[in-house]
Amino acid sequence: MGRRNFLKKLTLVGTTVTMGALGALFGPMPVSGSTGRKGKKRKKLRLIHITDTRVFEGRNCPEHMELFIEKLLALEPKPDFMIHTGDVIYDALASERSEVQKQWGIWSQLAEKIPFPIKYAIGDHDVFGNRTDKGCFGKQWAIDELQIPGRYYDFRKNDWHFIILDSVQKVRGELYDAEIDGEQKRWLKSKLSEIPETRPVMIISHIPILSASVFDWAKSENSFWLLPACLMHNDSLEIQHILTQKKNVKLCLSGHLHLLDMVSYDGIDYLGGGAVSGRWWDSESWKKTHCGFSVIDLFSDGSYKRTYHTYKWT
Template sequence: MKRKDFLKLGSAAAGLSIFPDILSAKEPASKRSLRFAFLTDIHVKPGSIPEEGMAKALQHVRKLKKKVDFIINGGDSIMDALAATKESTQTQWNLFHKIMDQENSLPVYPCIGNHDVYGWFQKSPDTTDPLYGKTWAVKELKMTERYYHFTKGIWDFIVLDSTQLNPAGGYIGKIDEEQLTWLKSKLAEIPSDHHISIISHIPILSICSGLFFNKTEPNGDLKIQRNLMHTDFLELKKIFMQYPNLRSCLSGHIHLQDEVRYLDVSYYCNGAVSGGWWKGAYQEFKPAYAVFEFFNDGTCTREMVNYE
């Protein structure tokens, strides 16, 4: 064998010994991720369209080519408990559990939506009923508290209860004083090398909150009502700015979709599984859910999925 041929053969052999290491090299830590589905505003109720729609959305999640690790339920699991009777509320929760049990095996992290709250809008509510208010939703969603924290790798999730009763009527998007104290304490506990995402049913910040009614006021103003976006946003913003590792806030409620980048925090409003409350699209947005991918470098991506 000629020397130059030997050297070529030797080089080729060396290359073969190197390439397997390259091909099997571990993915860079910055690119490792967790992936989850965000399903919000399911609004299930008896009827073929909402029942089949909820089932179809969960089936779609299950059949994703790139699998998700878990589901976050963004609230408004049932059509409405605010003004419903006890019997109607129980029927809706039973239906929700039946479909979840049949169509989902993933871990689910729930959030309380305004329509999950029992009795606030009844004409003569029994406020002494142990199920009155959020107690029933906490029980049905198997939550230890109405707000809580969980960790996935180096990502910390804080789930808020963003619906507060307005004594003058209706409800307000905000967190109460007890919850605010807890939030400040929890944020301070999270290691600075972890990334933080906050979940709320009502958006903390959202342009869609001003577009919900699809019109302007008679004087031309866009109006954001106090039940459509957090009224305590400015206070929360000051807190968030103390934590550069706070990366995102995820919400539902508006049935519309937006993404707002503000002071290095990404705010996502994630449409609705029910679309226009099971009457097709709401404005321009069809029934959908979101798939998020959270990376170890603190970045994230969102894909909105029209599952029909």
């Protein structure tokens, strides 16, 4: 998510505003959750969640990324794989092809130093937004660079099922809509219907489906919240309805806001991750969250434990 504001007035009245009190946790701290049935837990998977690396040549980004990778490699026990929830590179929305090529090149060199398999969601800044460059416009460039099967896809690891969504639609230069399209919604419903109810499911998107820290980006004016419309899914209520039809959907993982966040609502935990890039490589912290990454331990009963790790640039 960039710092440019594309404001849209949202009327928030009554209990709607209490969304901010549903369970936000800010700053570098361990966060635990249990969404499974009571009983003996068997740890099946350990994953790393990173987001908003925003790599480019400036602001000592490559040097800071080396320090991040150093901390990552020191983890014990080692993770099984990594999830990157997007905004891998600094910006493709408003950059020329040559600059975007440099950014993807930097990420490729850094990713080679990470010994874990990486699964990606596409972020808004990973999408090439120059419509005059018809050979590269859109998401295919990012799909090719990240070596993912498509803009949305799913996979299974051990007892868990993972569904990765594409939450960036109708790109118009630096503008876009935060939602999933009709084709994707039909696919999501079909995919959820195929997954056995005994298998826990994690939903992954760049833009949060539900967030409390979204209000840290907002301002109150004349009894209205003024909130950039691209910060959280515009179709949040519809997606929530789809997900809650299946009791085995346990977690939704996202990035975009650069803020550590947790909302527990209607049987699902929505986890937002702090950014590796902090304040877009200007400083280590953005509002209440220091730059870092999450370690998430997943258990076979559908429960989990998340711990947020910070790192320093010096």
